[in-house]
Amino acid sequence: MALQISATNPEHPALLLELPWNLPLAEWPEHHLVPLPRGISRHVVRYARAGDEVVAVKELAERPAVREYGLLLGLDRLGIPAVDPLAVVTGRTDAAGEPLESVLITRHLGGSLPYRSMFETTMRPATMHRLMDALAVLLVRLHLAGFAWGDCSLSNTLFRRDAGAYAAYLVDAETGELHPRLSTGQREYDLDLARVNISGELLDLEAAGALHPSVDPIEFGQEICARYRGLWEELTRTSVYPAGKYHYIDRRIRRLNDLGFDVAEMQIASSSNGDTVTFVPKVVDAGHHQRQLLRLTGLDTEENQARRLLNDLESWMATQDDYAAGSAAPGRDAGRPHTARPEVLAHRWVRDVFRPAVRAVPQDLRGSMEPAELYHELLEHRWFLSERAQHDIGLDAAVKDYVTNILPRARAPIPAPGEAPEATDRYPVPEQR
Numbered sequence: 001m002a003l004q005i006s007a008t009n010p011e012h013p014a015l016l017l018e019l020p021w022n023l024p025l026a027e028w029p030e031h032h033l034v035p036l037p038r039g040i041s042r043h044v045v046r047y048a049r050a051g052d053e054v055v056a057v058k059e060l061a062e063r064p065a066v067r068e069y070g071l072l073l074g075l076d077r078l079g080i081p082a083v084d085p086l087a088v089v090t091g092r093t094d095a096a097g098e099p100l101e102s103v104l105i106t107r108h109l110g111g112s113l114p115y116r117s118m119f120e121t122t123m124r125p126a127t128m129h130r131l132m133d134a135l136a137v138l139l140v141r142l143h144l145a146g147f148a149w150g151d152c153s154l155s156n157t158l159f160r161r162d163a164g165a166y167a168a169y170l171v172d173a174e175t176g177e178l179h180p181r182l183s184t185g186q187r188e189y190d191l192d193l194a195r196v197n198i199s200g201e202l203l204d205l206e207a208a209g210a211l212h213p214s215v216d217p218i219e220f221g222q223e224i225c226a227r228y229r230g231l232w233e234e235l236t237r238t239s240v241y242p243a244g245k246y247h248y249i250d251r252r253i254r255r256l257n258d259l260g261f262d263v264a265e266m267q268i269a270s271s272s273n274g275d276t277v278t279f280v281p282k283v284v285d286a287g288h289h290q291r292q293l294l295r296l297t298g299l300d301t302e303e304n305q306a307r308r309l310l311n312d313l314e315s316w317m318a319t320q321d322d323y324a325a326g327s328a329a330p331g332r333d334a335g336r337p338h339t340a341r342p343e344v345l346a347h348r349w350v351r352d353v354f355r356p357a358v359r360a361v362p363q364d365l366r367g368s369m370e371p372a373e374l375y376h377e378l379l380e381h382r383w384f385l386s387e388r389a390q391h392d393i394g395l396d397a398a399v400k401d402y403v404t405n406i407l408p409r410a411r412a413p414i415p416a417p418g419e420a421p422e423a424t425d426r427y428p429v430p431e432q433r
Contacts (some may be wrong), residue, residue: 006066007087008073015051016105021092025059039114040155041172047108054108055086062090062102064174069104071147073171078145079287081138082170083109083158109169111370115201119210128215129223134159134168136227139194142170142236148186150175153197161369162302163376191228195221235261240276249277257288259263296346299354301372308376309354316353317345353395360399365407378402413422 005016020028025044034047034054044059058065065088072085084107092100115131131154139152149156149170156172179186199221205211235256241248269278289306292300293313301309357378358371366374383396 003089003091003093005087005089006069006321008085011183015053016055016087019048019050019057021100021103024096025057025103025326034108036108037117039116039158039171044066050105056083056106056108057167058104059101060104060174065090065102067096068174069178071176071178072106073417074178075145075147075173078147080141080145080147080170081167082173083107106171109158109160109164109171111368111373112160113139113171114158115154116205119205123212125212125214128212128220130165131159131168132220132223132227134162134166135194136224136231137196139169139171139190139224139228140231143182143190143232146179146237148153148179148182149173149190150177151197152190152194154201155197160171160302161214161373163304163308163373164380165304167302167304174239187232191225194224194228198224199223207342231259234259240278243270243275243277261288265366267427296343297354299350299365299372300368305370305372305376309372312353312375312379313346313349316349317342320345325433357395357399359406361403365403381406 003021007016019032019316025046028046028048032048034049036047036054038045038047041058046057048055048057050211060068068086069088069402072082075082076084085104088102088105089105090102092102094100118127118131135154135157136154138157139149141147151172151174158169158171159166160169161167202211202215202217202220206215206217211217237254239248270276271278285301287308290301290303293301293306293310296313297309299306300310353372354375358374361374361378373422378395379398381402382393382395385398385401386392
């Protein structure tokens with residue numbers, strides 16, 4: 001059988017043909033590889049260069065490779081945080097004509113780390129809680145979309161920084177199944193697997209001396225269940241309100257928006273005596289603030305980053321002469337006129353505030369940190385300095401102090417793509433300020 005490359009982009013096959021498909025993945029020459037940190041996998045996985053892109057190459061049998069490729073394409077269409085599938089390569093043979101396993105190729109998720117790399121230095125319990133939050137949100141999003149993971153674990157997840165929190169991405173869909181809707185039993189099975197897997201992974205770290213002494217592996221395994229159930233209940237529960245108190249429904253929708261979810265449709269029914277109304281939201285779409293920021297500014301960020309940037313955008317807009325006092329917040333229509341459209345002001349904010357602040361941080365100190373995460377840190381530093389000075393010091397002064405006093409002294413440069421990270425929690429978020 002001849003070598004075949006099935007790809008999502010017509011440009012990818014030509015780039016991928018340059019890779020040594022006649023060699024087992026474990027024997028690929030170093031000049032093809034990129035030394036990025038890898039998680040634990042039952043298969044051989046390597047990062048390689050394909051033109052200007054860095055791709056993850058996983059070696060496995062043809063049938064599961066094609067199946068996982070299809071599942072990842074399905075998750076991509078649903079907008080689920082997962083690695084981007086690029087291609088499947090089948091029909092591989094070595095120099096003697098002996099068959100080699102097929103490979104699945106996905107795009108490297110920039111700025112992400114496997115959990116073991118994050119534990120190269122002792123991770124604080126507060127950071128562990130944020131990881132559990134991120135994984136719980138990912139699992140809820142998968143279940144809302146009808147995806148049964150079948151192997152939820154830290155090893156099968158990549159994490160990216162997201163404005164003081166983390167965003168979790170599915171990296172292994174080999175055991176997954178996509179359904180129109182999941183039963184309670186399917187969800188509980190996934191959750192039980194997550195509990196067992198996470199506890200086992202943390203026990204392994206504990207045995208290696210890489211776990212904070214105050215972290216109980218069994219307790220953190222149970223924590224993912226508690227955080228998942230709390231979020232699932234908030235997103236799907238039925239609410240009963242007194243008749244006429246329709247602002248309660250609006251308040252519930254806003255609370256769901258604050259969690260990062262949109263309500264696609266809802267069911268509202270009155271009781272037989274008309275005393276109460278029953279409200280059932282259908283939450284099917286996550287990334288509320290991401291879409292809002294993208295629509296206004298064109299910036300594509302993580303959810304928490306988007307929420308933070310929208311807050312700064314709203315505050316800045318309120319200071320502009322051509323934006324009426326008390327007018328609608330970005331993306332909301334309060335019914336009051338303003339002399340400049342929010343989209344116009346948002347474009348001006350990107351041009352005059354966001355981009356100059358990010359560009360003021362030297363590239364060698366910024367490294368591969370995403371602009372939205374960098375801007376979040378600048379806002380955090382501005383807040384800290386303003387609290388200390390008891391007045392707003394302004395963004396320009398905060399940027400100068402951040403570049404002069406924070407990055408060189410306390411923070412090593414972030415590695416560029418292709419370089420291994422030097423430390424784990426390099427950007428800790430203070431528990432209280």
